[in-house]
């Protein structure tokens with residue numbers, strides 16, 4: 001499935017948070033959103049998982065305006081791992097992951113054996129099986145983030161939206177997640193701050209600044225010293241990974 005930002009602008013509290021976003025994902029690609037703080041990455045992603053509506057333009061799912069789909073229908077296709085998932089209730093991990101099945105359910109019926117298997121597989125993929133009976137409020141930041149990821153996997157989406165999902169993760173779990181995203185046949189939209197991990201993970205990068213896309217293309221094309229300087233105001237030295245050839249940025253401190 002593909003996502004299209006068709007001339008999307010978002011106005012909130014009298015300010016234009018993003019404007020004139022035009023981006024179309026390819027089916028099954030990993031598309032990264034990078035850019036400085038406040039450049040509009042989260043705002044753009046929120047429009048995909050329905051936490052915000054564009055004030056102009058539209059976000060399309062396979063050509064259909066998301067605003068015309070009921071939330072349950074879009075949740076069957078699109079799952080989100082937001083930056084903060086604000087869960088104040090002490091559900092167990094297994095219960096939170098089960099919530100991912102909600103868009104596929106009618107009423108409050110208990111999960112079928114098949115759905116429990118989907119839940120368990122989602123917990124396995126996010127490495128939270130050993131936490132299944134723990135209350136989520138007792139978890140560390142990284143563990144909680146992996147629970148939200150498991151809930152998104154349990155949704156069995158075709159499009160996965162992740163906002164800084166590696167924030168709280170140790171390097172093992174960062175690489176595990178990013179490798180998983182590459183291995184899935186999902187369309188992935190992911191906001192990232194680590195440009196080196198973004199270069200290694202994403203098929204294309206959208207470089208945002210001041211609420212709009214400055215550049216869009218494969219990491220090797222957009223991660224140049226000039227572009228990074230224009231977006232972030234720092235000039236990196238670029239080397240290439242000795243084995244993969246992926247551009248990697250080094251900074252003078």
Ligand SMILES: Nc1ncnc2c1ncn2[C@@H]1O[C@H](COP(=O)(O)OP(=O)(O)OP(=O)(O)O)[C@@H](O)[C@H]1O
Pocket residue numbers: 012013015017035036037038039040041042043044
């Ligand atoms: N609810 C809101 N009301 C007013 N302004 C907002 C709101 N949400 C976001 N903004 C502003 O919109 C701009 C874009 O914010 P956004 O969170 O999309 O940026 P970002 O690129 O994800 O930043 P970061 O890298 O810091 O997470 C920022 O200036 C932010 O302060």
